Amino acid sequence: MIRLWIRKIKQHDYLLMFCLCFATAGLTFIPELVIHKGLFSLVGDFNYQQIPFNILSNRAFKTGDLFWNWSTDLGSNFIGSYSFYTLGSPFFWLSLLFPPMFFQYLVGPLFLLKYCVAGMAAFAYLRRYVRDSRYAMIGALLYAFSGFSTVNLMFNHFHDVVAFFPLLLVGLDRLVLDKRSGWFAAAVAINATVNFFFFMGEVVFLLLYFCVRFLAEDFKKSLRRLPKTFFEGLLGIGMACILFLPAVYFTLQNPRLDQWLYGPSALTFDGSRYLEIIKAVLMPADIMPHQSAIYLSDFTSSGAYLPLFGPVAVVAFVIAAKRSWQRRLILILAAMACVPLLNSFFYLLNASYYARWFYMPVLIMSLMTAQVLENRARYPIGKALIGTGMANALLAAFLLFYPWSLSEKSAVFQMNQFNFYLCTTTAGLIASYYLLHRFSAIRHWWRWATGLVMVFAAGLALFNIVAMHAIYDYQSPEAIDDTVVKTGQQLAKVLPKSENYRISISDGGWNLAMVSATPTVNSFTSMVNGSIFQFYQSIGAPRAVKTIVPDSYYGLIPFLSNRYYVTTVPMSGKKLYAHFYNGYNTIYIYENKDVLPIGFTYKYYLTEKQFSKVPILNRHLVLLKAVIIPQSEVKTVAGLLEPLPQTQLTNQIGGKYYHQDIVARRAETASDFHRSNKGFSANLRVDQPKYVFFSVPYDKGWRATVNGLSVKIINADGFMIVPVTTGNNRIQFTYQTPGLTAGILVSAVSLLLFTGYVSHSAFLRKRRKQLGIKDAAHLDHAKKF
Template sequence: MINLSTTKLEETSIPGGRWRRFPAPLMMFLTGFLIYVIAVLPILVINHGLFFLYGDYNVQQVPFYMLAHRAVRNGEFFWNWNLDLGGTLIGDLSFYLMGSPFFWLTIPFPESAVPYLMPFLMALKYATCATTAYLYFRTYKIKDLSARIGGFLYAFSGFNGCNIVFNHFTDAVAFFPLLLLTFDSLMELDTGEEASPISHGYTRWLRFTLCVSLLAIINYYFFFGMVVFLLLYAVIRYARGRSLRTLLSMIVRALSGGIIGVLIAALFLMLALSGIAGNTRLENVVLGYDMIVYPSALMYLDILKSMVMVSDIIGKGTILYDATVKNASLAVFLPFFGLSGVLSFFRAYQGRKNWIKTLLWTCLLIALVPVLNSVFSLFNSWYYARWYFMPILFMALVTVREFEKEDLTNFRTGTLISTLLFTLMLVIYCLPTRDESGKIVFFQISENKDYFIRNAIATACMYVGLILLCLLVRSRKRRLRIGLLLTCLSSLAATMIMLINGMSLVNHYGMQMWKQQMLDSKPDTLDPNVFYRVETEGSATNYEMVWGMPTIHCFLSTVPAEIFNFYSGTIGFTRTVESNPPLRGEGLRAILSEKYYLWNHIISSDGEYGKGMGTYGFTEIQRDTGETEELVNQARDRKHGFRYFENKNFIPMGFVFRQYIYESEFDKLDKNQTDRALVKALILPDDTPKKYTEKMIHAGASDMTAITSDDEFDEECRNRAATSCTSFRTIHEKRISIKTDSGKEKTFSSYGGGFQATTSNLENRSLVYFSVPNLAGWKVYVDGREGTVLTADYGMMAVDVPKGIHEITALYQPPYLRAGLVASLSGILFAILYGVFCKVEKKRERGTR
């Protein structure tokens, strides 16, 4: 193992005999798994084995898992019709789960088992966190019990607890210690007086390289943050006191391993990043005063609070809460210890140089300066604290290092200060405020009073236990054993409280309806032979993913840029994390081929559709018209609480416009007045060749704002529907045959998915419009011959088709698949060749001795 004599915290090898006799990593894994399962057990019992939380977990994590699980088992790895208006499985979901090894464990199980497996997958993630952190800590000169305590502190920190709602975050946290472990092992080759030959240490280099590949695949966002942190870590830890030759050797080893690691992962990365290229969320960078100071002074106190008491849950702060941190994952707290060990460490090394002290102070500075904090998110203007798990690892390390000392003078001081800081939070909670009537009241400053009280009671019990342990137990061995037990109990309590806080946001009836409506049923397929999209309101977000129904309502951040551009360009709707266009957009819904609106009248009884304020043209389907009210209600019950509204202006996929307008002209119009005109004219880029529009009429500004009457709008929709394709089907098979205009058949590979359509009898050469995002990678064939696809309506597809009836086949082929495959194979080949070179060099060296 690592043995670096240049650090204040020296590393040493694991005691071999005890390691062999007692499989500590296995025990860490099993204990971490058990603690989380016990924490979640009350929820599983209440919900009959189903884990139900709140927010993003219910409407993102579960639907994403089920959609991806179904797609993978069906062999559909690329184009998916149920991701917003359409997207790529890897591109849209790689941030969430496609690179997660834990997701792939669900594939052998049936789809119905996935929601029941998810809490146990999270338990596996927690267990992995504890085990990898333990293995990393054992490279330092600390006792085995201390390393175990540290492993649980890292795994059950406030960061992991508050991010249970963001199921995918824990994947990155689980494997981060391995990156440092393999990096340190690689750097050890050059920590002597002279740098080792480049042919030495191939096994260590390969481990680091493969670890880089793994983390790059698991989550590209967190991987970027890890690279930034690793650069910081390497400079602070290894740059000081090295010769230029040694530094160059270190840089070459690390840089080559990192580059080859990324190359090996290139196939996955290129597929993942190509799906979100141009995403407008990436363009929002921090600027101006926001670079140097947070918008609210409360932020700084909130950062402190996150370190000294049980963490708030995502989106529901208690005291010192600011809207900026709503989804920021601002949480640090180490169960049982808080800041006690960290403050003790700073006191112990006061006035003395130590690389970990420098690293932690640097991380604190970064956390307090917005522009530095944003580096981990590529300077995004949204505030995120999603990199905190990396310094938390070192906070856990110094905590157990201080806790295991014979002399606890500094540790007792640290415990006292941490307790006083927690007491400060209690004082803030008691501060007087004015109620709505202007009367001065106490204990009302917290936004979520019950959550704060639970958090405070649990934290107080932990500090009391820590103080008693430090004062009453003199034996170090006994102190560590009791400390390990209390750490496990505190980890259990902190996690359970955060789960209870989260679960309390949704009542048992809501859980039952979520299970019944999303998991156990699917709305009627009213037109099985027609492709159409549906829409649900907010209480049924992403249910369509589970049902397998195309939709225009989608809560997913990582969708193609074409979807962002489409909404922004056509109706001025700024999409951020969700596609939920305003209900006023009947024109938008018509060109998107939306046929049904599903109103969840049980959960959202006061919804717009219930008030008669829904989208124009949608009327409720009364299957039991003329029957008694009782029979009508029974029919609604069979729909599990959903009432269906049909769009009388539904336009099937693949239709033709008579008029067109250029983007620069459309951009000058008031988007509040042009929605209905979307069914009247096709919006084309200014550089569209004239040959594609010579049979169309150039619309003016007056034409685009002229539709004011319902009758005129209805007529335009009927005109578009009359030109729509007579058939449209999505492609799911791996190879398809296309009949050419000469009557022969051509066979094409369709592994990426796509669609086939038969046009109506077109009077002229036309641009046939499909509301499908026009991503790079689409290939279109008209009667078996490769055709031309244009971008229309700022991001959708328009296919150039001759006069008459024609067969259109659109196949999606991932644009960077071959390039990614070549890059990955090149990385693997280089790693193999380097191994051969090292082996040959070793034989040569032995031969010259």
């Protein structure tokens, strides 16, 4: 029976490809899953971002909380915040079959599935360029388990991109070479949905690929295919607009996109970066937060090593195939990787260096390797081995023995770790010598090569996982289950059910509020509303990927309604609300005094320009005196708000005035504050017309009514104020994700167009087949008769 199954698997290429990837990924992940009884964790971002993000997103779908999310920093657009991480991933959709808190048990098996999909997608592309599909399988294994995949283990969502990217090239080849319509549009729709941000870089690659692969080979013929290629590309983006459009609209508010490369920094990196790029190709992937050499830590995703073979076959191909499109393309990509401005094209011209597009050239390197393996006798393997060996030796010698600075004797910071990578690189070169040069004609060569690739790939990834757990033993799977998942669950039980407060965490990187579904003041994510960045910039504490509020900014505690403080350290002089043991350590919850509700009124205002002139250390206190508005809104608030007297800025800051300001704000506060899936509501009684302030981030998707009448929302330094009238006021805020309605409409229309387009193409193809005609030109000729 087993032999029969094996025979059937061998007869089906994609099934065999799946099994090879599953076995390789199984060797990587199953040992850890068995040891930790199904739990899986890594380090840093994986533990404190990927796990909370997936728990939150899973719960949001099941509770219908799909618009405004209160547990992401001060509150944020849910679709915009998580389209980059979870919402476009088919693997996330699969996880919805399970409870939200089950994710740490689910992520290991999902990793296995991602590697299998990546291998099969790469195989679908590579098999076109080799005669024997078995070599496409080796190339697909090299792509799926490359250094890029290994270095990015802690970025779970990057593997979704790696899994589906090859489909873009499959679709483009089928459109241009086979004249098969619809495949490219479908691939574009899938990739634009999976991750809109990575897709932007993929568009750059596709343009290069089209020019080098097609226009340079046959300019006139390819040029005729260009309009249809653009049409299918736009059609694919249109089908993805249900998520793509809201995500892009949201991301354009992020100030990180405004960074730019200036002067010489646009032309050259420093020497360390060039060494890191070379190392990424020559040696196995390092551990991001614990690099062995060059950088102590590096989160740029630099990894492009092909298991076992490294760049040997690529070098051989470049030497021999001087007129091939593969050679031209890989040399262009190498040049772009070495020029900061060109490199940034793959990352929306961001000034920060990232190598998060290296999976694209890795696919081409895998293709070149597969072609060399199939025709080993035709390529200068010996020269490539010597060249690659010398390059590795020179790099290793320089990193090990050349002084790195006056105080550092070399660029190697973790000797044992570096020695492991160096030894495996050497072992790969030796194995390549025997496989490609010495015993290239032995019987069952493919089996030997495939087996060694699988062992190398699994071994390298498994080493990194085991090393991470050894180095960061306090972030073991069990510890993360206690400190993140169970702590979040317990917080939800312990904290009061009232809705008019927020919490803060002693370490803003834990993202516990996402697990507990609690409003918070801090988070560890770069995907939050642009108004949040605006606020922190204005108070002199610019936000990057974490919300870090300085302890000296104590005025923000009442201002942001931060009622509870969660920590693992016992504190004297604070009111202990509750404490519990989470299985790893004790969690203490302290209640802050003098905290304001989320909604309260102001008497005075300051313009943004005036506020910027206030000393930075006083700004958090001024926020309790006056609301901050744009200069353009001064006329709008006239009669309801007064300019803040200068004496309050100069002589009445801090000390007793701090408590007086809190009392003044508490005089008129919102009651019955209630959060819902579509916004929030509150009641407020005032003695005269004025503006009420809500510390909820401003967004163009908000609409507000007071006593059933629509009112204008003013952006108050990243938050919102609305006018209220004398007496009782029923205030209702409703949120609609900007771009979502238009995105749904565009996607629906595009899907209808796609269906008609594919059906029409299928009809023409069937018609040509019936008439025995090969192309549309002959069909037109036949119609004349």
